[in-house]
Amino acid sequence: MADRVYRAAPPETLRIEALGELTVLFDRRSMQTHLMTQPMPEILAVMAGEPCNAAMVAERLATRFDLGGDGDPTPLIAERLAELAAMGLVAEA
Amino acid sequence: MRHSTRIAVGPVQFRIGSDWRAPVAALDRLYASYPRDDARPADATVRLFAARPWRRWLRPSVEIGGDFTVPDALPLPLSMGLLAAEMGMNLQVALGWRRHLLLHASAVARDGRAVIMSGESGSGKSTLAALLGEDGWRLMGDEFTLIDPAGGDALAFPRAVSLKNAAIAEVAARVDAARLGPLLAGTPKGDIRHLIPRPDAIAAMHEPARPALLLFPRFGGEAAIEPMGEGEAFVRLTEASTNYVALGEAGFAALTRLVRATPAFGISYPDSATGLALVEQLFAEAVR
Numbered sequence: 001m002a003d004r005v006y007r008a009a010p011p012e013t014l015r016i017e018a019l020g021e022l023t024v025l026f027d028r029r030s031m032q033t034h035l036m037t038q039p040m041p042e043i044l045a046v047m048a049g050e051p052c053n054a055a056m057v058a059e060r061l062a063t064r065f066d067l068g069g070d071g072d073p074t075p076l077i078a079e080r081l082a083e084l085a086a087m088g089l090v091a092e093a
Numbered sequence: 094m095r096h097s098t099r100i101a102v103g104p105v106q107f108r109i110g111s112d113w114r115a116p117v118a119a120l121d122r123l124y125a126s127y128p129r130d131d132a133r134p135a136d137a138t139v140r141l142f143a144a145r146p147w148r149r150w151l152r153p154s155v156e157i158g159g160d161f162t163v164p165d166a167l168p169l170p171l172s173m174g175l176l177a178a179e180m181g182m183n184l185q186v187a188l189g190w191r192r193h194l195l196l197h198a199s200a201v202a203r204d205g206r207a208v209i210m211s212g213e214s215g216s217g218k219s220t221l222a223a224l225l226g227e228d229g230w231r232l233m234g235d236e237f238t239l240i241d242p243a244g245g246d247a248l249a250f251p252r253a254v255s256l257k258n259a260a261i262a263e264v265a266a267r268v269d270a271a272r273l274g275p276l277l278a279g280t281p282k283g284d285i286r287h288l289i290p291r292p293d294a295i296a297a298m299h300e301p302a303r304p305a306l307l308l309f310p311r312f313g314g315e316a317a318i319e320p321m322g323e324g325e326a327f328v329r330l331t332e333a334s335t336n337y338v339a340l341g342e343a344g345f346a347a348l349t350r351l352v353r354a355t356p357a358f359g360i361s362y363p364d365s366a367t368g369l370a371l372v373e374q375l376f377a378e379a380v381r
Contacts, residue, residue: 015342017349022324026345031338033345035328 003054003074006081006090008047014089016041027088034087039065043080044089051093054078094140099131100124100182103239103250103298104192107182108135112143116155116174123175123253123274123287127295137185141177144168157181160189169280175287176280179255186237186250187335193239193248194340194347197333200233200247201225206305206380207247208372209238209355211333217312220260221368223288227267228369232294233302242340242347245354246301254288261286263365306379307357308372316367318375319359326357 015026023041025034039061046052046060054077058067067073084090094110096117101107102124111117140158154168155177169177187195198211199222208225210218219235226232233249240247253274256264261284265273274287307326321329330348331337337344356379362368 015345017345019323019327019349019352021322022327024324024327024345024349026342028342031341033331033337035324 005051005053005093007051007093008044008090011048030088054081099129101127102252103248105186106133106136109139109178111141113171116141116178119175120178123289126292137189139181139185141174159185173277173280176277176285190336193241194344195334195336196238196330198238199235200238201230202233202302203230205302207302208306208376209247209304210308210310212310216310218310221310223254223264224365224369226294231297232290240347240351242343245350247304248301249298251290251294251298256286256288258283264288304351304355306376307355309359311361314361317361321357321359323352326352
């Protein structure tokens with residue numbers, strides 16, 4: 001999969017609340033509520049400000065969290081980014 | 094409409110019109126002790142009308158109308174006019190109310206603290222609320238509970254309780270017969286009989302209560318208590334709310350606050366006595 005570059009929704013358009021193991025997110029543009037688990041909220045958090053591809057997201061996540069495992073997380077993060085794009089929470093830059 | 098009445102249940106003022114006298118007379122009897130303020134504008138209108146003009150006399154059949162309608166709702170025979178009125182009132186509130194987050198849940202309160210019980214039809218939430226309402230608790234409602242988006246309090250909607258099937262005998266054994274409506278046998282929902290809430294519950298219907306406990310009852314099986322996480326309670330209550338989507342961010346904020354501030358449990362119980370004991374136990378722990 002090509003490592004596409006995405007831009008996260010502007011922070012002021014999202015209201016994000018952690019509820020135990022779930023995170024609920026209200027998108028003020030679509031008026032939709034999204035439910036998510038790790039690492040979706042963390043991906044959105046590290047994307048703030050500038051467009052990112054999966055490799056950049058992986059690098060930023062690694063500096064903040066212990067990602068565990070030995071393999072390259074980039075392909076998995078690329079899948080999550082595609083899912084976030086399907087929810088309308090990130091868009092191709 | 095030929096016959097009409099006004100009913101105030103909690104914050105909702107209903108105007109009910111009917112082509113026939115019987116359903117309005119039955120409502121007037123059930124709601125005789127509720128405070129009335131006929132000068133107040135109606136929030137919701139329910140119309141019970143004849144499908145065809147001659148249907149007023151010949152095999153009379155009641156269509157339900159109002160500000161909101163369900164296109165495929167079947168007409169009911171006139172003998173079930175009271176059920177048609179109840180269904181019409183529920184529909185107008187479920188689809189039209191915007192001032193509060195509306196939960197399809199029963200609720201009772203004690204000392205200003207509310208227990209909110211949400212579940213599918215058959216979970217026993219209505220029966221538990223009715224029995225608790227006869228046992229030292231203030232009945233806030235058997236069908237809907239309203240959450241104030243500004244302050245987070247629960248508001249009552251203490252309509253006449255709709256007792257179904259086995260619950261009818263269980264409650265009838267404990268209350269004065271004057272507080273029961275006529276038996277509506279063989280309705281699409283089974284046998285139904287209405288219970289007029291206790292006078293103290295009606296008198297207190299405008300008093301908010303701070304949520305203390307969220308319960309998700311399940312009738313049947315061994316007695317069990319399962320703590321529920323905030324996320325699961327949130328998901329279940331979005332499903333139990335008829336106006337969550339319509340309220341937008343206000344609904345989101347009200348619901349996140351409710352599940353964060355209020356401990357939630359799933360409870361299973363094999364009989365009403367066990368269910369009541371579980372509610373008492375969990376309430377005592379929650380307010381300690």
